[in-house]
Amino acid sequence: MTALLALEGVERVFGGVRAVDGASFEVRPGEVHGLIGPNGAGKTTIINLVSGLLQPTGGAVHVGGQPIRGLAPHRIAALGVARTFQNIRLFPELSARDNVIVGEHLRRKESLPARLLGLPPAREAEQRVRERAEALLARVGLEDRMRERVKNLSYGEQRRVEIARALAAEPKLLLLDEPTAGMNPVEVEAVAALIAKVAAEGHSVLLVEHNVRLVMDVCHVITVLNFGKVIAEGPPAKVAEDPAVITAYLGGPA
Amino acid sequence: MEWLQETYLTYQSTLGYIGLNALLALSVYTTLSCGQLALSSAGFAAIGAYAASILTLNFGQSFPVALLAATALPMLVAVPLGLPVLRIRGVFLAIATIAFGEVVRLGLVNWDYVNGAQGLVAIPQKTSVWMIYLAVALALLLLARLRGSKWGFALEAIREDEAAARTMGIHTTVYKLAMLVLGAALAGLAGALEAHYSFMVAPNGFGFVRVVDMLVFAVVGGTVAYYGPVVGAAFLTVLPEVLRELAPLVGIEPGPLRFLVNGVVLLSVILFLPNGIVSLPARLRERRRARSVTA
Numbered sequence: 434m435t436a437l438l439a440l441e442g443v444e445r446v447f448g449g450v451r452a453v454d455g456a457s458f459e460v461r462p463g464e465v466h467g468l469i470g471p472n473g474a475g476k477t478t479i480i481n482l483v484s485g486l487l488q489p490t491g492g493a494v495h496v497g498g499q500p501i502r503g504l505a506p507h508r509i510a511a512l513g514v515a516r517t518f519q520n521i522r523l524f525p526e527l528s529a530r531d532n533v534i535v536g537e538h539l540r541r542k543e544s545l546p547a548r549l550l551g552l553p554p555a556r557e558a559e560q561r562v563r564e565r566a567e568a569l570l571a572r573v574g575l576e577d578r579m580r581e582r583v584k585n586l587s588y589g590e591q592r593r594v595e596i597a598r599a600l601a602a603e604p605k606l607l608l609l610d611e612p613t614a615g616m617n618p619v620e621v622e623a624v625a626a627l628i629a630k631v632a633a634e635g636h637s638v639l640l641v642e643h644n645v646r647l648v649m650d651v652c653h654v655i656t657v658l659n660f661g662k663v664i665a666e667g668p669p670a671k672v673a674e675d676p677a678v679i680t681a682y683l684g685g686p687a
Numbered sequence: 688m689e690w691l692q693e694t695y696l697t698y699q700s701t702l703g704y705i706g707l708n709a710l711l712a713l714s715v716y717t718t719l720s721c722g723q724l725a726l727s728s729a730g731f732a733a734i735g736a737y738a739a740s741i742l743t744l745n746f747g748q749s750f751p752v753a754l755l756a757a758t759a760l761p762m763l764v765a766v767p768l769g770l771p772v773l774r775i776r777g778v779f780l781a782i783a784t785i786a787f788g789e790v791v792r793l794g795l796v797n798w799d800y801v802n803g804a805q806g807l808v809a810i811p812q813k814t815s816v817w818m819i820y821l822a823v824a825l826a827l828l829l830l831a832r833l834r835g836s837k838w839g840f841a842l843e844a845i846r847e848d849e850a851a852a853r854t855m856g857i858h859t860t861v862y863k864l865a866m867l868v869l870g871a872a873l874a875g876l877a878g879a880l881e882a883h884y885s886f887m888v889a890p891n892g893f894g895f896v897r898v899v900d901m902l903v904f905a906v907v908g909g910t911v912a913y914y915g916p917v918v919g920a921a922f923l924t925v926l927p928e929v930l931r932e933l934a935p936l937v938g939i940e941p942g943p944l945r946f947l948v949n950g951v952v953l954l955s956v957i958l959f960l961p962n963g964i965v966s967l968p969a970r971l972r973e974r975r976r977a978r979s980v981t982a
Contacts, residue, residue, distance in 0.1 A: 484854050485853075486850055486853075505853065509854075510853075511856050516854055523847075524843065524844050524847035527843060531840065531843070535841070535843070538841060538855050538857055541837045548836045548838070549829065555836070559836065602855065
């Protein structure tokens with residue numbers, strides 16, 4: 434089976450820092466792929482490279498077999514890539530529901546003239562869009578917070594809105610950048626269940642996460658980065674025992 | 688009887704200018720609605736005003752033709768202007784677009800065909816107040832219809848977080864350019880209507896000060912709602928007239944003091960209602976709720 438996402442010798446240099454240094458790995462359809470590593474290993478940089486917010490300084494990234502070099506983020510989104518942000522980038526003045534509605538942008542095939550004339554089909558389409566957004570928010574457990582401006586929501590709730598917003602695009606590939614940071618254990622449990630369910634529905638997930646238990650529980654494959662290089666890859670149980678991984682996390686023998 | 692007629696004429700003029708200022712404020716609002724501070728509206732208004740005036744004055748064209756040209760020409764100019772300048776953001780975009788306005792103004796000052804700095808006079812009076820308000824109504828209808836649509840949400844998303852909007856598949860350049868072009872159309876139309884309302888145009892009427900006025904109308908009215916700029920334009924156009932009428936009643940000479948009061952009112956709105964006049968009802972509701980909680 435061809436990979437949905439393929440990185441080949443990807444490199445990204447910031448000044449003198451090689452944030453990503455020749456990283457290669459693949460994410461297959463329907464796979465939950467963990468991307469872990471110590472702070473500064475280059476995990477978020479990879480998410481930014483795949484979503485087009487950064488351009489690689491070397492190597493190639495393919496989405497669905499297509500090279501994405503030089504493509505603007507909105508073009509990559511159109512290939513079926515959606516993401517969340519480590520530092521939460523919701524639209525703060527918009528309600529939770531409206532944030533998710535923006536996420537549906539690419540799926541909405543509406544006619545501008547019909548909208549400007551206020552024709553009934555345009556209104557019906559918008560009604561459907563609203564209902565879909567509400568259903569997604571219900572899915573992440575925010576059915577009673579839909580009309581609240583997201584800036585008034587708690588940290589965990591904001592992260593869940595971001596996940597719902599990314600899912601609204603029905604992406605082939607969902608990039609989650611530390612989706613459970615700042616969440617309480619109950620919320621983490623719910624996100625883990627959601628990720629598993631989303632993958633079962635056929636979406637691929639690339640998950641950057643520090644919560645080791647979550648990663649071990651939901652990922653099919655884990656890639657471990659250190660200083661921008663892939664140091665291990667494989668199923669969770671195997672990666673957990675890998676000496677290079679243990680050294681990277683706990684420090685090597687003196 | 689004569690007094691009545693005079694009063695009517697005074698107010699008719701103010702009424703017209705409320706509408707014209709509303710159109711100009713809306714032309715600044717279009718780009719503000721997607722978070723871009725573009726100050727090119729005075730330049731576009733100048734292009735519209737001169738295009739229409741040349742057509743009616745020198746080529747004997749009908750007024751509808753002149754208005755059409757005055758709306759279309761700024762739109763055509765907005766595309767090559769917008770493609771490079773909309774790549775820059777914030778205060779730099781503001782500076783670049785102010786420079787555009789100055790280029791237009793100085794170009795007109797040095798253009799002998801339109802009498803340079805003196806401008807054009809004896810432009811036929813063809814604008815009626817209803818035309819101005821029809822234009823305002825159509826502009827408001829357009830903006831209202833965009834709200835809640837795919838395109839309206841995209842604009843809000845760009846205003847809130849451009850990079851995040853791009854990852855949702857929103858082609859931000861197209862939206863920003865479309866709003867600049869729409870603003871150019873509104874400004875050009877307003878310029879043409881104003882030229883045929885006041886019988887004359889001069890380059891210095893479209894300088895930096897003018898575009899700051901438009902921005903102030905929009906901000907004081909409130910850019911959180913599409914009708915905010917209209918409210919701001921109405922408020923700030925009427926305010927000096929009201930102060931002129933009121934000053935003698937409280938025993939003050941109408942004069943420089945009027946401008947001082949004008950400034951104080953302006954500052955108060957900005958300080959106490961940062962989201963503009965249109966946010967006043969929501970603010971009052973909030974305060975009432977807060978009071979009922981403490982009581």
